[in-house]
Amino acid sequence: MSSIGTTVRTWKIQPGTIGLWILRLVLTAEFAAAGIMKLAGNEQMVAMFGELGTGQWLRYAVGVLEIAGALGLLIPRLCGLAALGLAALMTGAALTNAFVLDVSPAVPLAMLAVAGLVAWFRRSTIQALFRR
Template sequence: MDIVAIVLQCLLAFAFFFSGVSKIAGAKMQVDTFMHLGLPQWFRVATGFIALAGVVGLIIGFWNEGILATAALWLACIMLGAVLFHIRSKDPIAKIFPAAMLMILTLALAGLHFSALTDIM
């Protein structure tokens, strides 16, 4: 199970890194998405930095399991917000699916390290 968790951790770190950087850089797709969702562009940049903070937590998580579980929950909350904004905009399932899948994967990663999370609390 450790190998699955490490692979998932790496994949999520890459996904959120590139997503965060594209938000901060103002990639056309990100700008258009935030406009479609009715969100201000400063929120796009803030979301990018928040995602990168989660990536830092995932990287630190290679050495500290508690930070990993916390970062995974942090990123799951971001994705929950994304799912809710897509639902509010009445987007089709195809547009909601990527955010929902990332939310599920981050929750799975947090679940794999649940014991470390309970140790923190």
């Protein structure tokens, strides 16, 4: 009788990896919901972008960027770049809230912090994309 050796592969998942995935999923849900609200013409979104005076084209553009960023967060190779783009988008949102709309920038700043954290931890994938 012959014995066949088998190799058992063990996956070592670190707590930081799980935490990063949770942050990515939360960001994905938040940005996808916000983007869908903008593209669907939610009354609050239409009114907010109307108050900006830029026209509704900006609402559509931001909605598309939010959904694209949310999808990018789910793709490991694009995750860091998507998070960086969403952080930039939230920088603009925070500044707009504070200086144009005169409302609290707390929510965009919180989203900026989480997106920035994800981008920081995925900076190696961002660098790898630019090296190509």
